[in-house]
Amino acid sequence: MALIVHKYGGTSMGSTERIRNVAKRVAKWARAGHQMVVVPSAMSGETNRLLGLAKELQPAQATPAMLRELDMIACTGEQVSVGLLALALQAEGMPAVSYNGWQVPIQTDSAYTKARIQSIDDVRVKADLDAGKVVIITGFQGIDGDGHVTTLGRGGSDTSAVAVAAALKAHECLIYTDVDGVYTTDPRVVPEARRLNTVSFEEMLEMASLGSKVLQIRSVEFAGKYRVPLRVLSSFTPWDINIEEEARSGTLITFEEDEKMEQAVVSGIAFNRDEAKVTVLGVPDKPGIAYQILGPVADANIDVDVIIQNVSHDGKTDFSFTVHRNDHARVLDLLRNTVAPSVGAAVVEGDARICKVSIVGIGMKSHVGVAAKMFRTLSDEGINIQMISTSEIKTSVVIDEKYMELAVRSLHRAFDLDQASGPA
Amino acid sequence: MALIVHKYGGTSMGSTERIRNVAKRVAKWARAGHQMVVVPSAMSGETNRLLGLAKELQPAQATPAMLRELDMIACTGEQVSVGLLALALQAEGMPAVSYNGWQVPIQTDSAYTKARIQSIDDVRVKADLDAGKVVIITGFQGIDGDGHVTTLGRGGSDTSAVAVAAALKAHECLIYTDVDGVYTTDPRVVPEARRLNTVSFEEMLEMASLGSKVLQIRSVEFAGKYRVPLRVLSSFTPWDINIEEEARSGTLITFEEDEKMEQAVVSGIAFNRDEAKVTVLGVPDKPGIAYQILGPVADANIDVDVIIQNVSHDGKTDFSFTVHRNDHARVLDLLRNTVAPSVGAAVVEGDARICKVSIVGIGMKSHVGVAAKMFRTLSDEGINIQMISTSEIKTSVVIDEKYMELAVRSLHRAFDLDQASGPA
Numbered sequence: 144m145a146l147i148v149h150k151y152g153g154t155s156m157g158s159t160e161r162i163r164n165v166a167k168r169v170a171k172w173a174r175a176g177h178q179m180v181v182v183p184s185a186m187s188g189e190t191n192r193l194l195g196l197a198k199e200l201q202p203a204q205a206t207p208a209m210l211r212e213l214d215m216i217a218c219t220g221e222q223v224s225v226g227l228l229a230l231a232l233q234a235e236g237m238p239a240v241s242y243n244g245w246q247v248p249i250q251t252d253s254a255y256t257k258a259r260i261q262s263i264d265d266v267r268v269k270a271d272l273d274a275g276k277v278v279i280i281t282g283f284q285g286i287d288g289d290g291h292v293t294t295l296g297r298g299g300s301d302t303s304a305v306a307v308a309a310a311l312k313a314h315e316c317l318i319y320t321d322v323d324g325v326y327t328t329d330p331r332v333v334p335e336a337r338r339l340n341t342v343s344f345e346e347m348l349e350m351a352s353l354g355s356k357v358l359q360i361r362s363v364e365f366a367g368k369y370r371v372p373l374r375v376l377s378s379f380t381p382w383d384i385n386i387e388e389e390a391r392s393g394t395l396i397t398f399e400e401d402e403k404m405e406q407a408v409v410s411g412i413a414f415n416r417d418e419a420k421v422t423v424l425g426v427p428d429k430p431g432i433a434y435q436i437l438g439p440v441a442d443a444n445i446d447v448d449v450i451i452q453n454v455s456h457d458g459k460t461d462f463s464f465t466v467h468r469n470d471h472a473r474v475l476d477l478l479r480n481t482v483a484p485s486v487g488a489a490v491v492e493g494d495a496r497i498c499k500v501s502i503v504g505i506g507m508k509s510h511v512g513v514a515a516k517m518f519r520t521l522s523d524e525g526i527n528i529q530m531i532s533t534s535e536i537k538t539s540v541v542i543d544e545k546y547m548e549l550a551v552r553s554l555h556r557a558f559d560l561d562q563a564s565g566p567a
Numbered sequence: 568m569a570l571i572v573h574k575y576g577g578t579s580m581g582s583t584e585r586i587r588n589v590a591k592r593v594a595k596w597a598r599a600g601h602q603m604v605v606v607p608s609a610m611s612g613e614t615n616r617l618l619g620l621a622k623e624l625q626p627a628q629a630t631p632a633m634l635r636e637l638d639m640i641a642c643t644g645e646q647v648s649v650g651l652l653a654l655a656l657q658a659e660g661m662p663a664v665s666y667n668g669w670q671v672p673i674q675t676d677s678a679y680t681k682a683r684i685q686s687i688d689d690v691r692v693k694a695d696l697d698a699g700k701v702v703i704i705t706g707f708q709g710i711d712g713d714g715h716v717t718t719l720g721r722g723g724s725d726t727s728a729v730a731v732a733a734a735l736k737a738h739e740c741l742i743y744t745d746v747d748g749v750y751t752t753d754p755r756v757v758p759e760a761r762r763l764n765t766v767s768f769e770e771m772l773e774m775a776s777l778g779s780k781v782l783q784i785r786s787v788e789f790a791g792k793y794r795v796p797l798r799v800l801s802s803f804t805p806w807d808i809n810i811e812e813e814a815r816s817g818t819l820i821t822f823e824e825d826e827k828m829e830q831a832v833v834s835g836i837a838f839n840r841d842e843a844k845v846t847v848l849g850v851p852d853k854p855g856i857a858y859q860i861l862g863p864v865a866d867a868n869i870d871v872d873v874i875i876q877n878v879s880h881d882g883k884t885d886f887s888f889t890v891h892r893n894d895h896a897r898v899l900d901l902l903r904n905t906v907a908p909s910v911g912a913a914v915v916e917g918d919a920r921i922c923k924v925s926i927v928g929i930g931m932k933s934h935v936g937v938a939a940k941m942f943r944t945l946s947d948e949g950i951n952i953q954m955i956s957t958s959e960i961k962t963s964v965v966i967d968e969k970y971m972e973l974a975v976r977s978l979h980r981a982f983d984l985d986q987a988s989g990p991a
Contacts, residue, residue: 159623166624193647199583200590201654208664209657215665216650219643223617226640230625233633240632241639245669246714290670 145314146178146272150282150304153187154321155378156224159231165319166231168382169277173237175386178272180311182282182304183228185220193217210255214294217256218244221281221300228279239277242267244284244292249303251285251293258285258293260302260365263310280307298359305362309369316366316373317393318358323377324394325350325357327560328412332551335561339394339410346410347373347396349503349537353413363396370398408513409504409558412551413537416498416544418448419471420529422463423478425489428455435486436462436478443477445470449499449532449541459489463530465541471495497529498547501539502554514538520557526550569738570602570696574706574728577611578745579802580648583655589743590655592806593701597661599810602696604735606706606728607652609644617641634679638718641680642668645705645724652703663701666691668708668716673727675709675717682709682717684726684789687734704731722783729786733793740790740797741817742782747801748818749774749781751984752836756975759985763818763834770834771797771820773927773961777837787820794822832937833928833982836975837961840922840968842872843895844953846887847902849913852879859910860886860902867901869894873923873956873965883913887954889965895919921953922971925963926978938962944981950974 149172151165165183173179193216201209225241232239244251247267251258271278282300285293295302301318308316324338325347342350344367351360357375366373376393426432433452440447445466453461466474471493478491507513517538521528526549530541542550555561573596575589589607597603617640625633649665656663668675671691675682695702706724709717719726725742732740747762749771754760766774768791775784781799790797800817850856857876864871869890877885890898895917902915931937941962945952950973954965966974979985 159620162624196583196647196651197654200586200651201658203658206657208662209654212650212653212657212665215653215667216647219646222643222646223620223640226636227620227624229636229639230621230633233630233636234625234627238632241636243639243716292667 144176146180146311147172148180148182148304148308148311148313148316150300150316150318151181151183151378152300152320153184153189155319156183156185156228157187159227162224162227162231163234164382165378166228166235166237169228170232170235170237171382171386173277179277180268180272180307180313181228181277181279182300182307183221183224183279184282184300185224189220189223190217193220205256207255211291214255214292218281218284218292218294221283225279225281232277232279237277238275239279240271241279241281243281244303245286245290247280249280249285249306251287251295253287253289253291253293255291255293257296258287260285260295260306263306265310268307268311295361298362301359301362302365305365305369305371305373308371309365313371316371318362318373318375319378320357320375321378322357322375323379323392324375325396325411327410328551328555329414332414332548333412333555333561335555337560341395341397342410343505344396344398345536346503346505349501349534350411350413353415353499353501353503353537353539366396367398372397408506408510409502409560410506411503412500412554412558412560413503414498414500414547414551416547417468418465418497418499418541419468419493419495420463420465420497420541421471421474421478422461422492422494423483423486423488423490424461424492425459426462427487428458428460432460432486433462436482437464439477439482440466440474443473445474445477449530449539451530465497465499465530468495496544497541498544499539499541500547500550500554501537502558503537505536507536507538516557517554520553521550524549524553568600570604570735571596572604572606572728572732572735572737572740574724574740574742575605575607575802576724576744577608577613579743580607580609580652581611583651586648586651586655587658588806589802590652590659590661593652594656594659594661595806595810597701603701604692604696604731604737605652605701605703606724606731607645607648607703608706608724609648613644613647614641617644629680631679635715638679638716642705642708642716642718645707649703649705656701656703661701662699663703664695665703665705667705668727669710669714671704673704673709673730675711675719677711677713677715677717679715679717681720682711684709684719684730687730689734692731692735719785722786725783725786726789729789729793729795729797732795733789737795740795742786742797742799743802744781744799745802746781746799747803747816748799749820749835751834752975752979753838756838756972757836757979757985759979761984765819765821766834767929768820768822769960770927770929773925773958774835774837777839777923777925777927777961777963790820791822796821832930832934833926833984834930835927836924836978836982836984837927838922838924838971838975840971841892842889842921842923842965843892843917843919844887844889844921844965845895845898845902846885846916846918847907847910847912847914848885848916849883850886851911852882852884856884856910857886860906861888863901863906864890864898867897869898869901873954873963875954889921889923889954892919920968921965922968923963923965924971924974924978925961926982927961929960931960931962940981941978944977945974948973948977
């Protein structure tokens with residue numbers, strides 16, 4: 144007897160047959176006495192199809208006026224989904240009503256294609272819930288202060304669901320997806336990877352930021368900020384499984400650091416190939432040089448991840464950092480044509496054949512030697528570490544991408560994540 | 568240098584290539600100094616695709632809650648169109664902005680799937696026009712008083728365009744379509760059919776109501792009510808034809824009855840096979856019988872077109888009327904199971920193998936013998952007339968559908984519509 148938010152991804156909404164299954168599952172929860180709010184994504188492939196049409200018509204670099212139109216186009220996928228799901232629920236005999244973001248409304252800023260939610264009005268939704276209806280709200284969409292449609296960016300439906308759950312003070316937000324929870328690492332790389340029953344909010348935040356695709360990072364941030372209990376679970380279990388069993392399945396992202404978690408030094412291994420490295424060689428080593436290099440990069444709206452400045456030789460140093468692969472060509476241009484001449488650097492090199500591998504664990508806060516064990520494990524496998532970056536609960540290394548699988552498997556084993564007695 | 572509204576149908580918006588052509592045409596008009604508002608339909612096939620998905624999920628008879636969701640789903644086709652067209656115009660270097668019906672807003676009543684426009688706010692659109700932007704507004708869509716999305720029904724984009732033109736007091740509303748104007752009759756049936764340069768509003772209203780598919784009848788009514796000059800023209804002419812030539816092409820629906828039109832007794836021949844006939848035989852001939860039969864039919868929301876009551880014999884009469892073919896089975900059920908027993912009728916017969924052929928002309932007001940000439944022409948061809956219905960400017964007959972083409976061709980010839988010296 145609680146207010147529950149369900150979020151379904153594009154795969155779960157991928158056909159009328161699957162939408163019917165979602166409806167049956169939601170109806171089961173509603174019949175068990177819960178007030179239900181559902182946030183579905185667009186049917187899989189739909190957003191790409193729409194943006195493909197847009198790209199055909201306007202391949203140029205995006206201006207705000209163009210991004211506004213992209214949002215008008217892209218958000219229709221979610222609108223179709225909510226209407227179809229409402230119909231499917233009605234066909235199950237369950238009263239249901241769908242809303243666009245602008246109808247709730249979900250207020251955002253005006254940053255088209257990557258807007259941020261500012262507030263959500265709960266009046267309309269609460270009234271419908273109290274009237275016994277399932278309320279279906281578009282993911283991904285919002286409306287800005289001037290009445291323009293906005294979208295939250297890729298994966299934004301996760302964020303919508305968590306934000307709606309926060310605004311409605313939901314008991315739990317269940318993210319139904321095509322995996323059955325959060326794993327110690329990607330099972331496609333390490334078959335021994337195990338599902339975690341719980342994971343702390345901080346660990347999940349690191350894993351999401353490190354490229355684990357289970358949840359969009361902003362949704363995890365939102366859940367953290369508003370302390371929304373979040374559960375990742377599979378949409379591929381039969382819709383009619385026992386509801387108590389379903390409510391316990393998947394991975395719960397928690398805010399209480401219980402004993403069990405404290406025992407696990409490392410909870411998971413994250414990795415990605417999304418980044419590329421640039422190195423500015425022969426930079427005069429003087430104060431302010433990092434800002435002189437990275438300032439123009441930030442001005443060009445390019446995010447920088449790992450940064451290293453080498454020890455200086457003869458008053459010169461080398462400066463390396465990683466950016467998203469999509470920005471690699473742009474950042475190389477910028478450095479070669481503008482930055483390097485102005486700072487007096489000799490050469491700018493790029494390398495896209497890198498990957499980042501990270502160990503994540505809230506137990507690292509209270510255990511020493513965890514990073515050292517990671518470095519030794521990689522060394523034993525003959526893997527050279529190019530860059531290192533650390534936080535309280537994670538250590539990341541940049542290595543040659545050809546060693547990625549080897550590194551992940553060795554670390555998974557070294558930190559006992561293969562063992563059933565591990566952290567799960 | 569005027570405010571012009573362009574409306575493009577689904578075929579004209581059917582691919583990115585065609586949308587690009589629409590953008591080039593609109594940009595040409597804008598560059599000639601006009602303030603441009605464009606109302607496009609959904610890409611052809613899109614609305615049917617969306618409603619097909621909906622039907623798979625909820626095949627049941629529609630309730631208001633279901634119709635509300637159908638509108639949520641169906642209206643996305645237009646939203647995609649306006650966004651794509653705005654991008655295409657921007658790619659042409661022409662500032663453009665798109666709006667959904669709810670953003671203008673276009674206020675309607677709450678009759679989902681067949682809403683009627685109540686008012687259109689011109690503030691936002693005027694501001695954008697004054698800022699030099701092309702404004703693109705979704706056809707088909709509106710918003711009701713409670714903030715729910717509504718649609719205007721099939722062909723509703725014509726109505727949207729005319730309503731927008733009326734609200735903005737546009738100089739002219741140009742309906743671009745896949746035919747190049749209004750013809751004396753369907754050229755597929757009569758190859759000698761000719762395009763009319765002008766047609767009066769009343770004639771167009773009759774032709775639209777008689778099944779000519781060129782314009783949706785509600786758009787013609789709207790144009791009449793607000794005296795919006797309306798032009799039907801081809802979207803298949805090259806986009807770069809001379810703008811003066813384009814502005815004179817197609818068929819203008821006028822409100823001034825000029826001399827030329829007065830000379831044309833009959834402007835066109837309309838016909839359709841959309842109706843079916845029902846006959847209630849052996850009805851006691853007493854006052855109120857028509858209401859007793861047609862009252863329940865109206866209550867069942869079935870539109871009746873042509874009605875005939877025969878001369879009475881021995882206190883009994885026969886009563887015939889036509890309905891849309893889609894309603895034929897329903898109306899036969901209703902008459903046989905409910906109405907006939909209660910009025911004491913003997914037999915109910917149905918006939919779907921009929922068609923309606925009509926001659927339309929504003930000159931009929933002032934000419935006698937036009938109907939007689941129609942009947943003689945059909946008689947000469949051996950075609951039996953089953954029912955007759957007349958108005959000031961049209962005469963319709965119901966005949967066996969197998970004679971439809973023959974009837975249309977003979978009438979076209981009899982009223983000199985084949986002649987270049989005719990009404991065009």
